[in-house]
Amino acid sequence: MASAVTVQPERILKDLQQLWAQMAQAQADSGGVLRACAMTLVVAAEDTADAERVRQTVGVLMHNHPSRAVILRPRGDGGSGAELDARIFAECWKPFGKTQQICSEGIEITAGQSGFSEIAKFLVPLRVPDLPVVLWCRGTHVFTAALEPGSLEPLFPLADKIIFDSSRVPDADSALQFLRRLRGRGGRVADLHWTRLTGWREVLAHLFDDRAMQPNEVKTAQVTFGGPSVSTCARYFAAWIRSALPAARVTLAPGDGAPGLRSMTLLTASDKLTIALGGDHCLEVSGAGRHYRSLLPSVSEEALMHEELGILGPDPVYDRVLTA
Amino acid sequence: MTEIRNPFADPLRFERRVPECAIVIFGAAGDLAKRKLLPALYRLAYDRRLPASFAIIGNSRTPMTDDDYRERMREAVKQFSEDGAFDEELWKRFAANLHYVAGDVKDAQLYLALKEKVNETQQKNVLFYLSTQPSYYTVIVDGIGHSHLAAAPEGAWRRLIVEKPFGHDLGSAKELNARIHAVFREEDTYRIDHYLGKETVQNILALRFGNGIFEPLWNRRYVNHVQITAAESIGVEGRGGYYQEAGALRDMIQNHLLQVMATVAMEPSAVFEPDAVRDERAKLLRSIKIMRPEEVDSYAVAGQYKGFRQEPGVNPDAQTDTYAAGTFFVDNWRWAGVPFFIRTGKKLPRRVTDIAIQFNQAPLALFAAGDGGQQPRPNLLILRIQPEEGISLLFLSKEPGSGMRLRPVSMDFNYGTSFGERSPSAYETLLVDAMVGDPTLYTRQDMVEASWTVIQPILENWNNRRFDFPNYDPGTWGPGEADAMIAKLGRQWRNS
Numbered sequence: 001m002a003s004a005v006t007v008q009p010e011r012i013l014k015d016l017q018q019l020w021a022q023m024a025q026a027q028a029d030s031g032g033v034l035r036a037c038a039m040t041l042v043v044a045a046e047d048t049a050d051a052e053r054v055r056q057t058v059g060v061l062m063h064n065h066p067s068r069a070v071i072l073r074p075r076g077d078g079g080s081g082a083e084l085d086a087r088i089f090a091e092c093w094k095p096f097g098k099t100q101q102i103c104s105e106g107i108e109i110t111a112g113q114s115g116f117s118e119i120a121k122f123l124v125p126l127r128v129p130d131l132p133v134v135l136w137c138r139g140t141h142v143f144t145a146a147l148e149p150g151s152l153e154p155l156f157p158l159a160d161k162i163i164f165d166s167s168r169v170p171d172a173d174s175a176l177q178f179l180r181r182l183r184g185r186g187g188r189v190a191d192l193h194w195t196r197l198t199g200w201r202e203v204l205a206h207l208f209d210d211r212a213m214q215p216n217e218v219k220t221a222q223v224t225f226g227g228p229s230v231s232t233c234a235r236y237f238a239a240w241i242r243s244a245l246p247a248a249r250v251t252l253a254p255g256d257g258a259p260g261l262r263s264m265t266l267l268t269a270s271d272k273l274t275i276a277l278g279g280d281h282c283l284e285v286s287g288a289g290r291h292y293r294s295l296l297p298s299v300s301e302e303a304l305m306h307e308e309l310g311i312l313g314p315d316p317v318y319d320r321v322l323t324a
Numbered sequence: 325m326t327e328i329r330n331p332f333a334d335p336l337r338f339e340r341r342v343p344e345c346a347i348v349i350f351g352a353a354g355d356l357a358k359r360k361l362l363p364a365l366y367r368l369a370y371d372r373r374l375p376a377s378f379a380i381i382g383n384s385r386t387p388m389t390d391d392d393y394r395e396r397m398r399e400a401v402k403q404f405s406e407d408g409a410f411d412e413e414l415w416k417r418f419a420a421n422l423h424y425v426a427g428d429v430k431d432a433q434l435y436l437a438l439k440e441k442v443n444e445t446q447q448k449n450v451l452f453y454l455s456t457q458p459s460y461y462t463v464i465v466d467g468i469g470h471s472h473l474a475a476a477p478e479g480a481w482r483r484l485i486v487e488k489p490f491g492h493d494l495g496s497a498k499e500l501n502a503r504i505h506a507v508f509r510e511e512d513t514y515r516i517d518h519y520l521g522k523e524t525v526q527n528i529l530a531l532r533f534g535n536g537i538f539e540p541l542w543n544r545r546y547v548n549h550v551q552i553t554a555a556e557s558i559g560v561e562g563r564g565g566y567y568q569e570a571g572a573l574r575d576m577i578q579n580h581l582l583q584v585m586a587t588v589a590m591e592p593s594a595v596f597e598p599d600a601v602r603d604e605r606a607k608l609l610r611s612i613k614i615m616r617p618e619e620v621d622s623y624a625v626a627g628q629y630k631g632f633r634q635e636p637g638v639n640p641d642a643q644t645d646t647y648a649a650g651t652f653f654v655d656n657w658r659w660a661g662v663p664f665f666i667r668t669g670k671k672l673p674r675r676v677t678d679i680a681i682q683f684n685q686a687p688l689a690l691f692a693a694g695d696g697g698q699q700p701r702p703n704l705l706i707l708r709i710q711p712e713e714g715i716s717l718l719f720l721s722k723e724p725g726s727g728m729r730l731r732p733v734s735m736d737f738n739y740g741t742s743f744g745e746r747s748p749s750a751y752e753t754l755l756v757d758a759m760v761g762d763p764t765l766y767t768r769q770d771m772v773e774a775s776w777t778v779i780q781p782i783l784e785n786w787n788n789r790r791f792d793f794p795n796y797d798p799g800t801w802g803p804g805e806a807d808a809m810i811a812k813l814g815r816q817w818r819n820s
Contacts, residue, residue, distance in 0.1 A: 034738075198337050205332035206341035211479075215331050244331035292376050307337065317334045 007084040007109070009125040016088055016105055023090065023103065031099025033092070036066030039134055039312070040127045042159065043069065044152050046139035048076040051108070054138070059091045060302045062104040065309040068128050069106040072119060084122065085110045120154040127158065132312050135159035136305070140168045143175050156187060163308050165192040166232040175232055176322070183322055190311075193233045194318055195304045199296035200261060201240065203275055203283050212288040217268040221250045227259025234261055239324040240317070342368075342759045344375045345449035346442050350429060350464050351456035352382025352393070356487065358400035360518075361455065364751035366401045369418045370411065371748075373756060379445035381423045381438065393424035406749060429456065429464050435471030442473070448480035451758055457566075458489055462503040469507035485514045485758055488579045489570065490767075493783055494776040501769045510769055514758045519580040520587075520765040521750030521757075524713040524739065528587045528679070529601075531707070531715065538705075539592070541683065542658075548702060549663045549815055550588060551680040552581055554709075555672035559629065559798070560646070565637035572648035573626070573779060573786070576668040582609060582775040583767065584709075585664055588679055589654055598764040602771065609774035613653040620785040622812065623651040627803040628793035629671040643791055646670045649806040650782065651813065665810055667817070671798035677709035680818050691720075691730050701732045704818075713747075714738040 020035060027033045043058060045051035051073035058069045069091075092103040107126060111119060127133050137152055142164065156162060162182065169175040182189050208215060221241045225234035230252055241264075242250045248266075255262045263276035271288050278284040282293040297303065333340070347365070349357055368374050382393055398419065402410050425441050427434030442450055452468060454461050465484070468474050476482045484504065491497030504513055519525055532538055541547070554576055560567045567575065583605070590608040593600035615623055627647030633640045647669030654664065683703040704718040715737045720730040739747070757765055795803040801819045810817055 201332065201334060202338040205330060205334065205338065208330045208332050209341035210343065240332075294376070295372070311336050315336060317336070 007086045007122070009122055012086055012088060012107055012126065016107075019088060019090060019105070023092075023101075027101055031094075031101065033101045033103050036102050036104055037068055037128055037131065038065060039067045039132045039309070041065070041067040041069045041134050041136065041309070042072065042123060042155065043136045044072045044138060044142070044155070045074065046141070047074055050138060055106075055108070057301055057305065058106065061305055061309065062091045063093055064306055066102070066104045067134075068126075069104065070123065070126055071106065071108045073108055073110045075110055075112045083112060084119070120158060123155065123158055132160040133158055134161045134163065134309060134312070136163045138165065140166075143169050143178050156182065159187070161188040161190060161308075161312060163190045163192065163305070167193045167196070169232065170229070172230055172232040172235055176235060180322055183319065188314070189322070190308045190315065190318065191232065191236075192301075192304045192308065193231070194236050194321070195307050196299045197233055197237055197240075197261070198307065199294075199299075200237065200264070200275065200283065202297075203285060203294050204264070207273065207275075207285070207288070207290070212290060213266060213268055213271060213273060215245055216247065218245050218248045218266050219269065220267045221245065221248050222253055222265045222267075223250070223261070224253050224255035224263045224265075225260065226255055226257035226262045230254075231259055231261075236321055237261055237264065239321045243320050243324050339373070339756075340760050342373055342375050342378075342756055343449055344377045344447060345451055345759055346379040346381055346445050346447035347451045347453060347755075347759075348381045348383065348438060348442070349453045349455055350383050350460070351454070352424070353384035353386050353388075353396065354455055356455045357382070358397070359404045360749075360751045361453065361755075362397045363401050363404045363406070364749055364755055366415070366418055367405065367749070367752055368756065370414060373752075377447070379421050379423060379442075379447050381425060381441050381445070383425050383427060383429070383434065383438065385426065385428055387426045388424050390422065390424050394419040394422050397422060429460050429467060432467065432470065435467045435473055439471055439473050448477055449482075450476070450480075451483045451485065453485045453487075455487055458487075458492075461486060461500060465504050465507050474507050481512065481761070482508070483512045483514060483758055483761070484508045485516055485754075487516055489574060490515055490579070490772045491776065492569075492574065494773065494780050497772055497776045501772070505769075511763070513769075514754075514763055515767040515769075515772060516754055517579050517583050517765075517767050518750040518754065519709075520583055520767070521754040522709060523747040523753075524707070524709045525584060525587060526765070527739075528584075528707060532588075533592045542681075544659055544662045546683055547659075547662055548682045548684045549665060549813075550585075551682070551818060552584055552588075552664065552666045552678075553680075553818070554581055554668040554677045555675060555801075556668075556670050557672060557675045559632065559671050560635050560638070562636065564632075564635040567646075568638050568642045568644040571626075571645040572668050572670070573624075573645055573650075573782060577648055577650060577666055578775050578779050579767070579772075581666050581668060582612075582778060583771075584679065585612075585652065585666065586771075588681075588707075589659055589664070591658070596764075598762060601764050602768050606768060606771045606774060608654065608656075609771055609778065611654050611656045611659075612774075612778045613655045614777060615781045617781055617785060620782055623809065624782045624785070625649045625803060625806045625809050626786055626791055627669060627796045627806065628791070629669075629796055629798050630794040631671075631798060632794060643786075643793065645786065645791075647672075647796060647802045647806070649802065649809060650779075651809060652778070663813055663815070665815070665817070667802065667806060669796075669802050671796075672801055673799055673819075675711065679707040679709070681705040681707075682815075691728050712738065 023033045041058065043054050045054045051071060054071055058071065086107055086109045089106045089108065090103045091106060092101045094101050109119065135155055142152055143166065164179065166175040179189050179191060223234055223238045225231060234252055238250050238252050261277065263274060266273045273287040276284050278293060281296050283296060284293050285291065349361060351357060365380060398415060423441055425437050427437060454464055456464065474482045491500045532542065586605040586608040590604040593604045626645035628644060629646050632638060632644065632646050633642055649667035652664045652666060685702045706716045708714050717735045718732050721733045723729045723731050754765060801817065807817065
């Protein structure tokens with residue numbers, strides 16, 4: 001359900017109220033409507049096509065993270081005008097076996113380049129009071145253009161957590177510097193390229209749950225990456241191992257294959273343990289008396305965001321790795 | 325064994341690995357195994373929570389091959405999986421780890437056969453699950469002990485899960501504990517109370533100790549009384565034989581509901597660690613005032629629904645309580661003088677388990693109530709365990725229009741709405757906890773004995789009298805004496 005509205009925040013909120021009243025009336029005889037909201041999720045789309053994908057992703061995420069979604073959509077003609085347009089929508093679903101519909105609300109704001117610099121002022125009254133605000137900055141532009149006109153930087157102070165994705169950033173060092181700088185200002189940041197490592201990290205952690213090796217016996221660790229240059233995920237993984245095994249020598253080495261993490265090897269005086277990316281989206285574990293395959297979890301955008309939206313407080317492990 | 329911290333742990337992102345192990349289930353063809361244990365284990369496999377290498381070894385007297393047992397359990401998992409998630413391919417992989425050893429638990433040969441099967445599976449860690457009739461518990465524990473099945477190799481473990489009831493009175497509970505401890509250490513003994521594994525019961529701790537606003541009100545100064553209700557709309561449903569020996573007091577109050585009461589009323593522990601939390605629960609249970617014999621008639625009520633004696637397997641003269649209610653007081657500074665009313669029964673109007681904390685009224689009634697000048701209703705905080713898990717706060721609000729007329733309104737929080745994710749079943753949670761060695765949600769010997777001590781005077785009174793049963797109609801909220809019990813203290817049951 002959606003309807004176009006003019007762009008004053010008060011008007012948007014009033015129209016949302018009307019939308020809820022209409023929906024409640026329409027569903028009065030069939031179980032009613034429950035408005036669910038646990039946060040404000042602001043998503044800055046890269047372009048018009050991306051905004052369409054965002055709308056679908058947000059629809060999926062709302063089932064587990066009901067929120068007021070605010071989708072910021074750059075104007076399709078690339079115009080630089082200051083004008084803003086907005087439309088509201090509701091995402092509804094009916095849990096299996098229930099008659100009541102659960103709905104979350106959304107606002108889509110379309111802006112030209114100079115309009116984006118004004119958008120922070122608009123967002124202040126559109127936040128749901130007293131609930132966390134998560135800002136999801138899509139694309140790579142944000143890493144390099146923070147201070148350019150139309151950048152998203154003015155939005156950063158509004159958010160309790162800002163989620164980026166450094167996977168397509170060519171220069172891992174500058175991306176990490178950017179994230180460290182934001183973290184240093186006290187903001188809570190997350191990077192979906194770190195989230196993609198959860199499957200790898202879980203396999204390694206479980207090997208130590210099983211005492212495949214004693215942490216203090218590991219002498220060296222080698223992380224191998226594919227692609228022409230080292231990616232942020234390889235840097236993250238190496239930093240994570242370094243922070244967990246401070247006495248071990250951790251190295252990054254280029255390898256064959258597609259960009260990203262390819263393998264990891266731990267060596268003790270007498271043993272060797274390797275985790276390598278295999279076929280069928282599996283990791284192959286070998287050494288230290290083990291030989292098995294472990295299926296990696298989904299790294300769809302929905303799955304990655306689901307994981308990040310589940311952590312709205314401090315994330316000590318990521319913070320430690322980012323600042324290592 | 326000293327626990328070494330895993331430097332790669334990240335509990336915000338992934339859970340601890342369930343170690344490779346064999347689970348030996350005694351009573352593996354029984355109802356509990358079919359309805360709860362196997363569906364829970366299958367679901368854990370579905371959620372990738374089980375290790376790559378594990379074994380489930382079932383035992384019962386019925387002669388069966390491994391394949392027969394797999395086929396039976398396949399049907400059970402399909403029928404009883406809560407959300408119908410059944411994947412044929414996954415089942416094939418899961419079932420390859422299912423084994424079966426037929427034999428009588430009184431026969432020493434059975435334990436040798438089990439030992440051989442455990443060795444065959446090459447599992448070093450073994451979790452024994454007693455899912456049989458309670459009268460076999462000590463026989464099985466003795467059998468495990470005599471056959472040295474409980475002896476773990478270096479670095480491995482042997483653990484025992486015991487289903488309730490843990491004895492049928494204080495004396496038998498102590499005896500059972502002593503027999504278990506002859507074979508298993510207390511830290512390897514996991515007494516399961518599936519109520520404590522329910523997400524909503526665990527959330528009582530989150531509500532109380534994760535928020536700042538409730539705990540300051542959580543005491544005798546602000547709380548008028550607490551009602552804990554566990555009502556079932558069904559009868560004994562074919563369990564008449566077992567139930568007539570147990571009764572509602574033993575089956576529900578001694579274990580589940582006193583544990584829930586302990587969770588509601590306990591002091592915060594200094595840290596969220598297994599023994600710290602269990603210490604506080606145990607302290608609370610030990611603080612419950614023990615009824616004097618002459619108080620039992622005033623503070624406890626037994627009931628039996630019309631038609632119970634006609635259920636299959638039930639003695640036509642049975643004195644079994646299918647309804648039990650009690651008034652309990654906690655002798656500590658926080659709760660002195662605050663009554664905790666607990667009731668449970670079968671064939672009540674609806675299935676509901678909840679905890680209602682009723683707060684004291686405002687000291688001065690400034691406003692006329694909207695419903696004909698009656699006293700305004702008190703504030704209620706309701707923790708709903710099942711169904712529709714959630715929390716409601718009832719308070720008064722002004723009715724729209726002129727004048728100042730107040731009406732009770734409800735502010736509701738529903739787990740299903742705010743967290744779209746599926747909650748794991750209590751058995752999934754508790755099985756994983758036992759495998760990883762976390763006993764937080766399991767009851768300890770001292771907790772079991774403390775709760776038996778609380779109900780022992782009621783048991784003795786009820787065992788020595790003859791009730792005029794049946795005394796309530798199916799579909800009602802139990803016998804009138806229960807209403808009189810609570811009315812004596814100036815309160816009334818919430819029967820909505």
